[in-house]
Amino acid sequence: MQQLLSVAVDGVIYSAWLFIAALGLTLIYGVMKIVNVTHGSFYALGAYAGASFTGVWLARGYPPVLSYAVLFGAAILITLAFAPLIERGILRFMYAKDEVVILLITYALFLILEDVIKLIWGVNPYFIAEPYALLGSFQVAGMAYPTYNLLLVALAVVFGGGLAWFLSGTRIGKLLRAVIHDPEVSRAMGVNVERYYLATFTFGSLLAALAGSYTAPTVSVVPGLGVEIIVLSFAVVVIGGLGSLPGAALGAVLVGLVRSLSVHYLPQVELFVIYFVMAMVLALRPRGLFSLEEPRKI
Amino acid sequence: MKRVPLVLGAILAVVLVGGPWLPQWAMFIVTIAFARGLVALGLMLLLRAGLVSFGQALYYCLGAYAAGALGRFLGVSDIVVEMLAGGAVAAAVAFVLGFLLARYRGIFFGLLSLALSMILYGLLVKNEALGSTDGFNILPSRLFGLRPGPDWVRYIVMACAAVIAVGAALLVHRFLGTPLGRLAPAIKDNEIRVEYMGASARYAVHVKYVLAAALAGVGGALAATTVGHIDPDMAYWTTSGEFIFIAILGGTGNVVAPFAAALLYGAIHTTAYDLSPNTWQMSLGIALLLLIVFLPQGLFGRFAWK
Numbered sequence: 001m002q003q004l005l006s007v008a009v010d011g012v013i014y015s016a017w018l019f020i021a022a023l024g025l026t027l028i029y030g031v032m033k034i035v036n037v038t039h040g041s042f043y044a045l046g047a048y049a050g051a052s053f054t055g056v057w058l059a060r061g062y063p064p065v066l067s068y069a070v071l072f073g074a075a076i077l078i079t080l081a082f083a084p085l086i087e088r089g090i091l092r093f094m095y096a097k098d099e100v101v102i103l104l105i106t107y108a109l110f111l112i113l114e115d116v117i118k119l120i121w122g123v124n125p126y127f128i129a130e131p132y133a134l135l136g137s138f139q140v141a142g143m144a145y146p147t148y149n150l151l152l153v154a155l156a157v158v159f160g161g162g163l164a165w166f167l168s169g170t171r172i173g174k175l176l177r178a179v180i181h182d183p184e185v186s187r188a189m190g191v192n193v194e195r196y197y198l199a200t201f202t203f204g205s206l207l208a209a210l211a212g213s214y215t216a217p218t219v220s221v222v223p224g225l226g227v228e229i230i231v232l233s234f235a236v237v238v239i240g241g242l243g244s245l246p247g248a249a250l251g252a253v254l255v256g257l258v259r260s261l262s263v264h265y266l267p268q269v270e271l272f273v274i275y276f277v278m279a280m281v282l283a284l285r286p287r288g289l290f291s292l293e294e295p296r297k298i
Numbered sequence: 299m300k301r302v303p304l305v306l307g308a309i310l311a312v313v314l315v316g317g318p319w320l321p322q323w324a325m326f327i328v329t330i331a332f333a334r335g336l337v338a339l340g341l342m343l344l345l346r347a348g349l350v351s352f353g354q355a356l357y358y359c360l361g362a363y364a365a366g367a368l369g370r371f372l373g374v375s376d377i378v379v380e381m382l383a384g385g386a387v388a389a390a391v392a393f394v395l396g397f398l399l400a401r402y403r404g405i406f407f408g409l410l411s412l413a414l415s416m417i418l419y420g421l422l423v424k425n426e427a428l429g430s431t432d433g434f435n436i437l438p439s440r441l442f443g444l445r446p447g448p449d450w451v452r453y454i455v456m457a458c459a460a461v462i463a464v465g466a467a468l469l470v471h472r473f474l475g476t477p478l479g480r481l482a483p484a485i486k487d488n489e490i491r492v493e494y495m496g497a498s499a500r501y502a503v504h505v506k507y508v509l510a511a512a513l514a515g516v517g518g519a520l521a522a523t524t525v526g527h528i529d530p531d532m533a534y535w536t537t538s539g540e541f542i543f544i545a546i547l548g549g550t551g552n553v554v555a556p557f558a559a560a561l562l563y564g565a566i567h568t569t570a571y572d573l574s575p576n577t578w579q580m581s582l583g584i585a586l587l588l589l590i591v592f593l594p595q596g597l598f599g600r601f602a603w604k
Contacts, residue, residue: 090587099405110583111539112580112583112587115576119577231412238409242405268425275414286406
């Protein structure tokens, strides 16, 4: 019983983290039909920006409580520095190309950004443990968990709920859904589709950067950080259905629980199960668990 | 008109005759280029049908581990046996998985192949009998039961690689000329018309998928015996990314292109890594971007040799 409880707690925490990491990916695919490999780069950029900004903040002796806001601001700054540049400078010329070709283009951009990160921050690891340790810990069934993890869960709920409300409850969100369903008709009705693409790419990348910056206190920030998150968030998004918001939530919960079950009971299959679930979903319901049937296009 | 066999024959002759004068490091680069070229040759088959596999590292790694397992559990380290075993294991797995993958196109083909390669990675990383993340060393290469001296082993491996790669390239070249091979561009352009013609796109994709896997398996076994060490990173998605880069660099014009591209990639990799270890990925990325935008046919795409 006690072990099941810690499976659940671990699963929820990991799911929350996965959801934040994958949310932007599914948003960008949903709107722009781009399977975006640079998502991992923005995750890494966010982690580096968060670690270095917070490091400076704490070194100057400013109040450590505000470091959570610094993590947020760092993600915003670094995203604004790169995402609009990439969308306006490169991606917008590629929209006419095949999905797979655009994927390759974002892979090329990912390779470039990997080294941009090394050029900016060097190859030495960054540590900022203070925001992680500051909140203390809480107990569940005799096991201590850092309270910082609750912050991640809260962020996941806020981001997911906020995005769902934005899409269904606001005028801009409704227009965005129109763009998702038919960019051409939207354009004909006077919607500035280009602007929505720019905003979507920037906002989706911001979500990746936020995932990175809020992960930074829990890990050592090293080169190659974004490489693993790419396949993981691909798995989450594919399981739920590319471009589906509830799908991403379902995928994150499923992967989170499956992983935490295997870590507790059968650690040898920890990585295997995640991709096994991904392959099974692709095999049985290629468009994901949360998808509607789509007519075959010629 | 018989340009491809001539070029391939010339390459084989140059490697076999000129090989002994090459320095050891150059032999290593050439051999690895043959290994990567084999994988890229398989990817080219799929690319011609408009399919991009983001998991070709699955078969590369399977081939390598098949070769490694031969030595580790059976004590066999004959280069030719290793390569055949690598190709056979990869082809067998691809035959089974092909029933599933042949139904997929576009982004879903890519993502499913990616998932499958990550499954193998996940299994190997946690498998202690196979060395988990460290992998394990491969026995020194032998040829027909003989163990070449230390000065000659690199040349022998390179020569075997050249013979097998040229043979594979010739076979693929022949395949491209068959009705089944010529179906690829048609599948890329319009699959429904292919079906109306009475051909089965799914069968054609399945055959190409198995061929591509066999080539990748042979390449993996070759890389294993050349490097002398294997680890699960051979199945990681970044390895698949490298192969896609090489395949796109070469283009789909002819069967020599993947090998030329692999050699170029190896040369760029070595020099760029030497000159500036922190920006070589960036140069690769920029090159890939420029290729996709300005040379979608690849560097050698203009030479659509018959």
